[in-house]
Amino acid sequence: MSEKKHPTLLAHITGLDGLRAIAIVAVTLFHLFPNQIKGGYLGVSLFFMLSGFLMTYSSERKCYFVDMSARKFYLKRIKRIYPSLIIVTLVTIGVLYLLAPDSLGGMRREVLSMIGGYNNWWQIAQNSDYFTRISGISPFTHIWSLAIELQYYLIWPILYFIYLFLRIKKSEKASLAFLSTLTIIAFAWMPIRYFMGTDITPLYYGTDTRIHALLLGSLIGFEYVHPSIHKKKPKFRFAKPIYILCMIAFVLAAIFMDGQYKFTYIAGLPGMAIIFAIIVRLTAEKSLPFTVKMEAKPLKWLGDRSYELYLWQYPVLFLFIEMGWNEIPGYQLIIIGIILVLSVWLHSFTSFLFNEKQPYRFREFISLKNKKISIHVHRVACVCIVIFLIVGIGGLAKAPALKLSDEAELKAALDANAKVIDDSTDSSDRKDIANAQTLTEIDPLSVDYSATSNSAYVSKENMVMVGDSVMLACVLSLQDYFPDANINAEESRSVPDGVTKVKKMMKNGKITHTLVIGFGTNGIISQAKAEELFDAVGDDISVFWINIHGNKLTWTKQNNKMLQKLTKQHSNLTVVDWNSEVSGHKNWLYSDHVHPNLKGANRYADLLDETLDRVIAEQEAVRQSAAGEN
Known part of the structure; x- marks a missing residue:
């Protein structure tokens, strides 16, 4: 040419x-x-x-x-x-x-x-x-x-x-x-x-x-x-x-x-x-x-x-x-x-x-x-x-042709638990929080809880849980502990996706008093996204955020530090310290060192229950004190 x-x-x-x-x-x-x-x-x-x-x-x-x-x-x-x-x-x-x-x-x-x-x-x-x-x-x-x-x-x-x-x-x-x-x-x-x-x-x-x-x-x-x-x-x-x-x-x-x-x-x-x-x-x-x-x-x-x-x-x-x-x-x-x-x-x-x-x-x-x-x-x-x-x-x-065998078990568990969530009834029509009144005659929503671990009213009834595959792995145990909770957990849920889901549920009126968050495994929890979530939730919803565990995840330490920082900025946030609880207990996790197995799932739900009980007890004491003053 x-x-x-x-x-x-x-x-x-x-x-x-x-x-x-x-x-x-x-x-x-x-x-x-x-x-x-x-x-x-x-x-x-x-x-x-x-x-x-x-x-x-x-x-x-x-x-x-x-x-x-x-x-x-x-x-x-x-x-x-x-x-x-x-x-x-x-x-x-x-x-x-x-x-x-x-x-x-x-x-x-x-x-x-x-x-x-x-x-x-x-x-x-x-x-x-x-x-x-x-x-x-x-x-x-x-x-x-x-x-x-x-x-x-x-x-x-x-x-x-x-x-x-x-x-x-x-x-x-x-x-x-x-x-x-x-x-x-x-x-x-x-x-x-x-x-x-x-x-x-x-x-x-x-x-x-x-x-x-x-x-x-x-x-x-x-x-x-x-x-x-x-x-x-x-x-x-x-x-x-x-x-x-x-x-x-x-x-x-x-x-x-x-x-x-x-x-x-x-x-x-x-x-x-x-x-x-x-x-x-x-x-x-x-x-x-x-x-x-x-x-x-x-x-x-x-x-x-x-x-x-x-x-x-x-x-x-x-x-x-x-x-x-x-x-x-x-x-x-x-x-x-x-x-x-x-x-x-x-x-x-x-x-x-x-x-x-x-x-x-x-x-x-x-x-x-x-x-x-x-x-x-x-x-x-x-x-x-x-x-x-x-x-x-x-x-x-x-080298083994496949990953460790229990990952097949993990996948089967996630698929089965996802089906359980799909088949469960929506909690948006469940009973109102008025049924969560304690033995005292005082309205629990009118009490100042700022002296407790969470400044917003906490109740186990009609809770909403939003999480990723770690929470999904624990669905059966969570349902045993909290039978009327609305659990929304799915695979591949990132922090932005989780925040979007919470905002949608708030807009639809499905979150009325206590929200449990279990995402953060699949990426960084940024200050901006966290603030976006709390702007949507407001000050009257009590938030319990389960922190993350994963030795191979480079953002584990960063995310858990961010959650601790957020507790100082938002008095209605309580961190459930799953990371400290599971550390040293490899037998609670699948081979990926992230997802809880059956034993770990039971402890995951039990830890959440213990944390809720502790805060509820603190708030009950405040209500008793307020009732006595009246």
């Missing part, structure tokens, strides 16, 4: 390594500080944008130099992706096999999904049942994004050849219109699926809902290298303020854009993709100053190793959580140090493996004044890696 000379098609675009560095920093901070960097996951969208952009750039360059080949394209990606992925996978499994073998259940199928490039769809299938989302926490949860990129690599040669065909047979406008149409459809698909009622899990993990960033990256890549565009140099009059505003928007979104908010899927992710497109395009433009700034040595160093940093971070974090090392003060700094060392080694090793001209530089990173000691350290590191690789292969071979 005849094309005019491409002055921009150099082997490397300066500045993009800096963007990779920013993306990997955002993702790492999100994994280590999920409560503070709520939107750090947006770094993945920036990675997608860069991948799409560079895919186009590389393809146009190969095409221009008559070196375009689908076989070469796939081989290059395989050599770049799979050696590091396989090494990280086997080393991780080897370490876990030695330190935490129970965590390897079902690992073979997960590894197959990683190698096969469909891990995101595998995770969607696993998360279709909520208990697997909790019990199925994995050291490879983050590989979903790599799977989406692999799938895009698979279809890209087809898309590119269609683009070339249209450009040759029709026109440049027709070829760009084809890609633009695909991109617009992809952008619209995520909010459409959200309004169709699709769960957040497939929205976040699905190739169909996340491919918009890759397609837009490819589209701006064509804009960057297309001959007709560069006949006349584009003007960037307001590039600097636009670039700064886009970066500020990214920082703010990385801090505040919670992945549980509906805005994220209606406009947040698509909107940020557009912002990332602007950032990538302006960074790549040589006539602007951003390219030089993004080539700063620290950014370039991190960006060059971003893939290895991404692969290692979640396995290391998972090991710390699994072993309880996340209780060590400042453990995040230790994790960062370990990730950096492992990433430097892996990057050096794979670069040396596939490029004979590339020196093996790991020894320089660990070089000491005494060269003999340095060599010994290097050899020990290599031997350890080889040992873990061998153990990893053995561990993968011996």
Whole structure:
């Protein structure tokens, strides 16, 4: 094909390594500080944008130099992706096999999904049942994004050849219109699926809902290298303020854009993709100053190793959580140090493996004044890696095909309990709280209970309970203790979903005096969501919030601290301390260390009953005192 000379098609675009560095920093901070960097996951969208952009750039360059080949394209990606992925996978499994073998259940199928490039769809299938989302926490949860990129690599040669065909047979406008149409459809698909009622899990993990960033990256890549565009140099009059505003928007979104908010899927992710497109395009433009700034040595160093940093971070974090090392003060700094060392080694090793001209530089990173000691350290590191690789292969071979057997029992229990709730009668028509009058003749609602553990009137009759799968696992025991309670518990209930349910029940008049809350297992309890709940409930409803327990849940401590903080802000809140009660009693829980078994469910209900009795006794004493004064 005849094309005019491409002055921009150099082997490397300066500045993009800096963007990779920013993306990997955002993702790492999100994994280590999920409560503070709520939107750090947006770094993945920036990675997608860069991948799409560079895919186009590389393809146009190969095409221009008559070196375009689908076989070469796939081989290059395989050599770049799979050696590091396989090494990280086997080393991780080897370490876990030695330190935490129970965590390897079902690992073979997960590894197959990683190698096969469909891990995101595998995770969607696993998360279709909520208990697997909790019990199925994995050291490879983050590989979903790599799977989406692999799938895009698979279809890209087809898309590119269609683009070339249209450009040759029709026109440049027709070829760009084809890609633009695909991109617009992809952008619209995520909010459409959200309004169709699709769960957040497939929205976040699905190739169909996340491919918009890759397609837009490819589209701006064509804009960057297309001959007709560069006949006349584009003007960037307001590039600097636009670039700064886009970066500020990214920082703010990385801090505040919670992945549980509906805005994220209606406009947040698509909107940020557009912002990332602007950032990538302006960074790549040589006539602007951003390219030089993004080539700063620290950014370039991190960006060059971003893939290895991404692969290692979640396995290391998972090991710390699994072993309880996340209780060590400042453990995040230790994790960062370990990730950096492992990433430097892996990057050096794979670069040396596939490029004979590339020196093996790991020894320089660990070089000491005494060269003999340095060599010994290097050899020990290599031997350890080889040992873990061998153990990893053995561990993968011996890993149970399925998760621990009692998870099947847990699923059956959750399904059965959900049916019990569906079949139970609605409590909205039950007797009025007037029947809860005590032996005293005083109206219980007219008494000041501020001196007790809960400032609002408490009664066991006609209570409403709203919870997630932990409460659902305890339904039968709760019904034994509180036969006239209205229990509304379901799998996959997040904190925002729970708050929405409470607001709806308040609006319908179903909550009259005492509300028991049992959600918080599936995400962070934010101050904003808690205040939204108490605004709906008001001061006259007594709230009993059962705190959460889960050794592998990174938000356990944060949520329980938040509940204690809320008791100081809302006098009508009492915390039921299930976390302290169940700690040290593993035999009360299923193998996921989150959901109560039969013994645990009985104690769960009993603890709630004891807490209610204590507060009711305090309030009865206040009523007796008030009656005596009258």
